[in-house]
Amino acid sequence: MRGVQPDLFGEFDAEQERAEQLLRFREAHQRPQTCPACGVTEPNGFLLTNNHGARLDVETLTVQGIPRPDGLCTAQWLVRNHISYAAQRDDAEQLERDAARGRELGLDVDAIVAAARGDEGPAR
Numbered sequence: 467m468r469g470v471q472p473d474l475f476g477e478f479d480a481e482q483e484r485a486e487q488l489l490r491f492r493e494a495h496q497r498p499q500t501c502p503a504c505g506v507t508e509p510n511g512f513l514l515t516n517n518h519g520a521r522l523d524v525e526t527l528t529v530q531g532i533p534r535p536d537g538l539c540t541a542q543w544l545v546r547n548h549i550s551y552a553a554q555r556d557d558a559e560q561l562e563r564d565a566a567r568g569r570e571l572g573l574d575v576d577a578i579v580a581a582a583r584g585d586e587g588p589a590r
């Protein structure tokens with residue numbers, strides 16, 4: 467018969483706590499998550515990270531940071547660039563499509579178009 471090994475350093479408790487933390491993270495990661503920059507809610511944490519660059523923190527289970535220094539998420543940054551490109555080329559069809567998406571993502575489309583056409587300084 468094996469005796470009970472005392473957990474002198476709390477290693478078992480720490481391991482158990484870590485396993486429970488990971489389980490809570492996985493459950494939270496599979497639920498819909500909202501991007502703090504654009505406000506779009508994705509079906510899960512994977513799509514939040516993939517499409518917006520934000521991520522769910524393992525310990526706090528809160529959505530953390532947008533890695534870009536201008537505060538735009540990945541989706542906003544890409545669409546902003548598409549709007550600029552369309553405006554510079556005077557591609558009305560593409561501009562209409564990208565402007566609609568930009569407004570959904572909370573971008574100031576008029577400012578982006580003006581900046582792309584050289585009317586103003588750089589837009590966010």
Ligand SMILES: [Zn+2]
Nearest residue numbers: 501504518539
């Ligand atoms: Zn976003």
